Every structure is written in C-alpha cells, then in structure tokens.
Amino acid sequence: MTTEFPSPAEIRHLAELALKEMQAAATTDPEAWIASYEKVIMSYRRLALAKQQLSDRTMADAQAPQRPVGHCDDDAAWNRFYSDYEQYTRSDLAMGALSDFALANAQFLCDRNELSLIAYQTAAKERIRWLSIQLAKAAATASEGRVHG
Numbered sequence: 001m002t003t004e005f006p007s008p009a010e011i012r013h014l015a016e017l018a019l020k021e022m023q024a025a026a027t028t029d030p031e032a033w034i035a036s037y038e039k040v041i042m043s044y045r046r047l048a049l050a051k052q053q054l055s056d057r058t059m060a061d062a063q064a065p066q067r068p069v070g071h072c073d074d075d076a077a078w079n080r081f082y083s084d085y086e087q088y089t090r091s092d093l094a095m096g097a098l099s100d101f102a103l104a105n106a107q108f109l110c111d112r113n114e115l116s117l118i119a120y121q122t123a124a125k126e127r128i129r130w131l132s133i134q135l136a137k138a139a140a141t142a143s144e145g146r147v148h149g
Contacts, residue, residue, distance in 0.1 A: 014043050065140035071132065085133045093130055094123040103127055 018036045025032060064082035072078040090096050095103055107120040 010047060014047075065136040068132075068136055068139070071136075081129070082133060082136070085130050086137070088130060090127075090130065093126050094119070095127075098123075100127060100131070 018039065021039075022033060022036050027033075064079050064086075067075055067078035072081055095106075098106065103120070103124060107117075107124045110117045110120045
C-alpha cells in the first residue's frame with residue numbers, strides 16, 4: 001500500500017531525456033552512454049529522496065490518533081502504520097467486497113493445503129489492521145466529544 005517513488009511515468013521521462021541527449025550527441029561512444037545512464041540514475045535517486053522527504057513531512061503533519069496500548073513499538077512506527085491505512089475504505093482492501101464476518105469465516109474454512117489460504121490470510125491481516133485504525137479514529141473522535149461536549 002505504498003506509493004512508488006518515483007512513478008513509472010517519471011522513470012520513463014528521465015529515460016527519454018537521456019535518449020534525447022544521446023541522440024543529440026549522435027555518438028556511439030560507450031563512455032558517453034554510461035555517463036548518460038549515470039546521470040539518469042542520479043536524477044532518479046534525487047527524485048526518490050525528495051519524494052520520500054515530502055512523504056515523511058506530510059506523514060509527520062498528519063494528526064494520527066494517540067497510539068493505543070499494544071499497537072506498534074513506538075509513536076513513529078504508529079504514525080507510519082496509521083498513514084499507510086487511514087486513507088483507505090473497506091472496499092479498497094483485498095477482498096473488500098466481503099463483510100468482516102464473511103472474510104473471517106472464509107479464512108477459517110479455507111483448506112490449509114490450498115494456495116488461496118495465503119490470499120485469505122493476507123486479506124484478513126489487512127482488514128484487521130484497517131479496523132484497528134478505524135477503531136483508533138473512532139476512539140479519538142469520542143474522546144474529543146467528551147472533552148468539547
């Protein structure tokens with residue numbers, strides 16, 4: 001559930017710039033090609049770093065509810081966990097068309113020797129994590145209501 005840094009379109013754009021540079025130079029010199037690729041890779045790294053820094057700042061600015069007891073090892077891990085799941089709806093998750101009960105039942109009844117077990121276990125794991133975030137948000141909203149109400 002993470003965003004690619006940089007996106008395939010951005011990588012393609014960098015590669016096209018390198019190609020145009022080499023076509024303009026009209027060279028078959030291997031060192032020129034290597035230098036061009038190195039430039040593309042460095043641009044890719046700078047872009048990835050800039051996007052990660054922006055993501056980290058955005059994540060730090062997001063107001064995650066207070067970390068519930070037993071969730072994550074520290075507040076930074078909780079904030080990363082929260083930012084990974086809070087923007088999704090149930091239907092965005094794996095097997096999102098199933099209700100919580102139906103997913104739990106399907107996972108329980110799945111034959112332990114079938115490959116589909118992995119899909120059900122992964123969907124159940126993601127659903128539990130998502131529900132945990134929803135519970136933390138509801139608890140924060142409820143405690144705000146008691147404070148302000």
